[in-house]
Amino acid sequence: MPNPKHRHSKARRDRRRAHDHLAQPPQSLCPHCFQPKLPHRVCPHCGMYEGRQVLNVEEI
Template structure:
């Protein structure tokens, strides 16, 4: 494994880390209720994913959860 021979200066370290930026989440609209949601995920407003509804899957059954 390669190990640097010299200590990297603060300016070099900070300029390298300046590219570590967080990007905003990509949002799409739900085809059923038109609310914004993450792509490839169930809608948090209506619980639909593509043509299926998953609202019942979020509720615990028989007191579990």
């Protein structure tokens, strides 16, 4: 297998890695309290999932 003959600069390495960052997870709105939440998960603000109360969330 061929090996690199010269070292690549840090700038060249960083340009290659420019698109390796993590994407923001998708968000949807809770139909009950209209707060953003992850899809297919219990709403952390009101505790509702699929139109029923699943989690008891205390108001602070």
